[in-house]
Amino acid sequence: MSDWYRDFANSGIGSTITKQFGLPRPVRLRRYTPGQPLLDGPALVGSAGDGRLRAEVESVLKEDGVTVLSPVTADGERGTKVAAVVLDATGVTTPADLAAAHDFLAPAVKRLGTNGRVVVLGEVPGEAPSPALAAARQALDGLVRSLAKELRAGATANLVYVPSGAEASVPGPLRFFLSGRSAYVDGQTVTLSAADVPSADGGATPLAGKVAVVTGAARGIGASIAEVLGRDGAHVVAVDVPAAGQALAEVANRIGGTALQLDITAPDAAARLVEHVVERHGGVDVVVHNAGITRDKLLVNMDAARWNSVLAVNLQAQLDMTQALLDAPGALKDGARVVAVSSQSGIAGNRGQTNYSASKAGVIGMVRSWAAKFASRGATINAVAPGFIVTEMTAKMPFGTREVGARLNSLQQGGLPVDVAEAIAWLAQPASAGVNGQVLRVCGQNLLGA
Amino acid sequence: MSDWYRDFANSGIGSTITKQFGLPRPVRLRRYTPGQPLLDGPALVGSAGDGRLRAEVESVLKEDGVTVLSPVTADGERGTKVAAVVLDATGVTTPADLAAAHDFLAPAVKRLGTNGRVVVLGEVPGEAPSPALAAARQALDGLVRSLAKELRAGATANLVYVPSGAEASVPGPLRFFLSGRSAYVDGQTVTLSAADVPSADGGATPLAGKVAVVTGAARGIGASIAEVLGRDGAHVVAVDVPAAGQALAEVANRIGGTALQLDITAPDAAARLVEHVVERHGGVDVVVHNAGITRDKLLVNMDAARWNSVLAVNLQAQLDMTQALLDAPGALKDGARVVAVSSQSGIAGNRGQTNYSASKAGVIGMVRSWAAKFASRGATINAVAPGFIVTEMTAKMPFGTREVGARLNSLQQGGLPVDVAEAIAWLAQPASAGVNGQVLRVCGQNLLGA
Numbered sequence: 045m046s047d048w049y050r051d052f053a054n055s056g057i058g059s060t061i062t063k064q065f066g067l068p069r070p071v072r073l074r075r076y077t078p079g080q081p082l083l084d085g086p087a088l089v090g091s092a093g094d095g096r097l098r099a100e101v102e103s104v105l106k107e108d109g110v111t112v113l114s115p116v117t118a119d120g121e122r123g124t125k126v127a128a129v130v131l132d133a134t135g136v137t138t139p140a141d142l143a144a145a146h147d148f149l150a151p152a153v154k155r156l157g158t159n160g161r162v163v164v165l166g167e168v169p170g171e172a173p174s175p176a177l178a179a180a181r182q183a184l185d186g187l188v189r190s191l192a193k194e195l196r197a198g199a200t201a202n203l204v205y206v207p208s209g210a211e212a213s214v215p216g217p218l219r220f221f222l223s224g225r226s227a228y229v230d231g232q233t234v235t236l237s238a239a240d241v242p243s244a245d246g247g248a249t250p251l252a253g254k255v256a257v258v259t260g261a262a263r264g265i266g267a268s269i270a271e272v273l274g275r276d277g278a279h280v281v282a283v284d285v286p287a288a289g290q291a292l293a294e295v296a297n298r299i300g301g302t303a304l305q306l307d308i309t310a311p312d313a314a315a316r317l318v319e320h321v322v323e324r325h326g327g328v329d330v331v332v333h334n335a336g337i338t339r340d341k342l343l344v345n346m347d348a349a350r351w352n353s354v355l356a357v358n359l360q361a362q363l364d365m366t367q368a369l370l371d372a373p374g375a376l377k378d379g380a381r382v383v384a385v386s387s388q389s390g391i392a393g394n395r396g397q398t399n400y401s402a403s404k405a406g407v408i409g410m411v412r413s414w415a416a417k418f419a420s421r422g423a424t425i426n427a428v429a430p431g432f433i434v435t436e437m438t439a440k441m442p443f444g445t446r447e448v449g450a451r452l453n454s455l456q457q458g459g460l461p462v463d464v465a466e467a468i469a470w471l472a473q474p475a476s477a478g479v480n481g482q483v484l485r486v487c488g489q490n491l492l493g494a
Numbered sequence: 495m496s497d498w499y500r501d502f503a504n505s506g507i508g509s510t511i512t513k514q515f516g517l518p519r520p521v522r523l524r525r526y527t528p529g530q531p532l533l534d535g536p537a538l539v540g541s542a543g544d545g546r547l548r549a550e551v552e553s554v555l556k557e558d559g560v561t562v563l564s565p566v567t568a569d570g571e572r573g574t575k576v577a578a579v580v581l582d583a584t585g586v587t588t589p590a591d592l593a594a595a596h597d598f599l600a601p602a603v604k605r606l607g608t609n610g611r612v613v614v615l616g617e618v619p620g621e622a623p624s625p626a627l628a629a630a631r632q633a634l635d636g637l638v639r640s641l642a643k644e645l646r647a648g649a650t651a652n653l654v655y656v657p658s659g660a661e662a663s664v665p666g667p668l669r670f671f672l673s674g675r676s677a678y679v680d681g682q683t684v685t686l687s688a689a690d691v692p693s694a695d696g697g698a699t700p701l702a703g704k705v706a707v708v709t710g711a712a713r714g715i716g717a718s719i720a721e722v723l724g725r726d727g728a729h730v731v732a733v734d735v736p737a738a739g740q741a742l743a744e745v746a747n748r749i750g751g752t753a754l755q756l757d758i759t760a761p762d763a764a765a766r767l768v769e770h771v772v773e774r775h776g777g778v779d780v781v782v783h784n785a786g787i788t789r790d791k792l793l794v795n796m797d798a799a800r801w802n803s804v805l806a807v808n809l810q811a812q813l814d815m816t817q818a819l820l821d822a823p824g825a826l827k828d829g830a831r832v833v834a835v836s837s838q839s840g841i842a843g844n845r846g847q848t849n850y851s852a853s854k855a856g857v858i859g860m861v862r863s864w865a866a867k868f869a870s871r872g873a874t875i876n877a878v879a880p881g882f883i884v885t886e887m888t889a890k891m892p893f894g895t896r897e898v899g900a901r902l903n904s905l906q907q908g909g910l911p912v913d914v915a916e917a918i919a920w921l922a923q924p925a926s927a928g929v930n931g932q933v934l935r936v937c938g939q940n941l942l943g944a
Binding site for chain 2: 146153170174183189192360403407409
């Protein structure tokens, strides 16, 4: 799973060669480890117009021990590298106001170091009372996506839309996008909603005391999700088919969790899952619908079996299990978190994957549709859409296809299973109460899109 | 402007070489010319579940002289090539129902000829009363985007979401996606709305009697828009800066229109435009905000002048002119059509174009925000987002960059200005009353996306 090209590009001779020929020079991304500080350096914080979130941003940073610098600095400070740039753009009310965003960002981004972070906070375009306001807010999306494509050396830029009344929802997402947890999330937009957010973020074990179900947990991304949820304090119920029993048991043992052998497409699967979590654990706090299969063929050559099996595992099972958990008293705890694994293919489509893309688009339709009902229970349901993630499956791809696929993103490298797992673990946190009905791509700003 | 590679790939030796090396083999797209039949062959029409639109689809096709074939055919018919495949998927209510979509599409698409068309009609996911229904509807999006990536030889696949009550809005969009007018629109989704749609479609001159303003009309895409609107029967007021006066006059003369020299960023520009259309033409029916500039630089090197000029021309001027036309009595006629030119960069972002992307994303925010107000006047406002369009500007790009850029889409070729113009002319038609607040990419399903 090592990234030989990245290691090569960062070696002495490799550095010379890649510079000489203008080849991609991916850096080793700063990924989260417990105890890691939020940032490895100071943060530049500014606002465009009269932003209402700047004080909140500065308080989060200071709470986490980050030195906050102002945009206008003494001469001596001007050259200091910064670990993050945060712009409160909630004060932008016209396209002309965007000049202030430019004026702050252009010199600030110049000071951004390796694996730096840019986070822009704006108001929601769809809620704007005038077209000029909606335009100015939507413009931030174009700005941030372009900026993310300009940043180098592992730096990312993301946009958080904060509706009026959702101020309390900001700290969790802000910490995520600044931290190493979001290493492979780049060029993305998340829209928050108002929610009851606990004031404590749980420190190193934000999922302490929580019970989490992860399907497809025996290997690959699923095993990584189980491990990260376990690391963050959850008791994990690792689910996979009986045929993967040995690998599943190993994952569960490694993290002190429970293994549950279950074919999620069996007629009694949802009932058995409900029974297990209610009787053994008194209900479940976190559900990660990760199990999925591919049965690729061009549509013209695809038989009904390929079509139906992919839709059954990747979509119908998610619907059935979620519905059963919602229906059974005590099964899904108040404040529960459901995270469904979608895919970049569910957004952009992919040649040879009409069935897979349909199922993964379906997952997006599902979480958007369920979001309001979940919110009424203090719960959330979201999707993550992985891009090119380096797994055993991609290791089997032809060399050229794999290497090109891994570079077609702003970070110039494939993601790791842990990158998907970190995004899911973040969505599973109590502090993510204000993130609901969202689709978060974990793709390094992959070029492929809708 | 000729596509040498496409011509090469279709030549004797070029065909051999491109097949041998697996190189792209783009075909000459079937583009609209007046008098051209809707389709060059029969259409296969089917439904998944109890679709409510099939009769409407068949009636449109028959009205335009297209032979409609059923999916289940006599042996003799089984091998017939078809020019189009239309699936009414409004009857899909569960993920399992999607099997019927597969069962119809797989053999049907196998019979699709060169420059064929696939159009899928579905219900709107956001309006679904249950998550399973929302999932099944959204799945169509993944299916169609993947299928569009599988089709070859100039064939396209697009999806039209039709809410309940918007049945009368279907014929215009259906004709567009089947016709040569949509040659470079591929893998896209349009959501219709209920509207008063005239029953007559106007034949070869759907814009007869209409007055259309086109900004930036002196050259490139703007000149092509003016020409196509003129061809479709409109009297065109061609607007451009005084410095482009000569070229502007030539365009206006060629199509029997009027030239109006105007710097759209001047303080009195909106007032002068209003005065011109009211006094000279008694109001305007169609407004195309096409004028735009680029001032590319990485954000860290971008000065305020570059930022501000791009935002002023590409976004603020569109807002100001539209507002002035809305405010002045009699300026914007009932049933008016406003089409704003956005860009793929406004959706996906682009390196070196933070200013341009911000402005073009802003345009998207603008049309979405204004859609409801326009609907209340029987009018519409939409955006088109061109991808890689072959113009004088792209001709100046380095050879390699240009050739790669032109192939990074499902049709394996750059679009032409006329492709953007045809999409705009379609949105300008009275028959497009049910298309409002939409962003239509004209990009051959370019890989680059959000």
